[in-house]
Amino acid sequence: MASKKQYGLVGRNISYSFSKAYFAEKFERENYKNHTYENFDIQEIFEFPGILKNNPDLKGLNVTIPYKEVVIPFLDKMSKNALKIGAVNTIKFTSSGKTKGYNTDFYGFKKSLQPILKPHHQKALILGTGGASKAVAYALRLLGITYIFASREASEKTITYEQIHASTFEEYQIIINCTPLGTSPNVEVCPAIPYQYFSEKHIAYDLIYNPEETLFLKKAKENGAVTKNGHEMLVFQAEKAWKIWNK
Structure with a gap:
């Protein structure tokens, strides 16, 4: 059985989110089996490490309001563009389990x-x-x-x-x-x-x-x-x- 690949969005009050519906539709349309996308709705950024701890199958995260800047200290690495911008909206989990922040906005x-x-x-x-x-x-x-x-x-x-x-x-x-x-x-x-x-x-x-x-x-x-x-x-x-x- 193929391993589970989990993705998600970190933000506050994000039930309206574009991302969840977009990726759910993409996974179905392009036949990505065992892929899921979830909303991680947190009230404070200090809850972020708990998301990583409780979801070992995470391969990537999107980040939205109000955490694009305050998430940075929780990450292991940053892309050059994200460093220059000072904001992150995409997080990749490397093969060694490290987190790297990117900006695709x-x-x-x-x-x-x-x-x-x-x-x-x-x-x-x-x-x-x-x-x-x-x-x-x-x-x-x-x-x-x-x-x-x-x-x-x-x-x-x-x-x-x-x-x-x-x-x-x-x-x-x-x-x-x-x-x-x-x-x-x-x-x-x-x-x-x-x-x-x-x-x-x-x-x-x-x-x-x-x-x-x-x-x-x-x-x-x-x-x-x-x-x-x-x-x-x-x-x-x-x-x-x-x-x-x-x-």
Whole structure:
């Protein structure tokens, strides 16, 4: 009998997760026997070692909000990209039983953004400063796009939401929502920015995929912006994770 291969997602309140349904369907479609994918819903990161201890058949994990950064001290090794980004969303278990952190978010984001870029898309405004925003920033650097973060508090590389005005929209042609604001079931909220300054010159990109069109995307689209949600990014990052786990 073939040995069991277990995969899973580590996060908090992840019953909505894309990953579990995606991989369950993939395993069935591609006839991977004895492969399972489970949600490991934990309230605090210190519960993470228990997942490893109680699941000896684990071959790979995905990591989501809010653990992409705080999981790092629990890992044995890191890939170069994950080290540069400072966030992990994929963990591989090596043949010697060691854990190695990777980041496939930046790959998924980069691959999904590229087809809608035009020559005038030179600068990006990233809403949020969590682990996902770090991967987005890294991808933008690889694409040669300069960026600034927006957050509740200002710093050297960050402006506050109150500082976003018409001139901000003139300077930054790509606006990316890396916050969880607008995720189902809380679909009536969105980042507090002046949406009236979006135009057909802008790309509004939301990492959220549920709902398909967030309030952020809806309001940007009403003002002419090209919009894209995070679904394609998730598919690209999931397939990249699968390759890492099986290489």
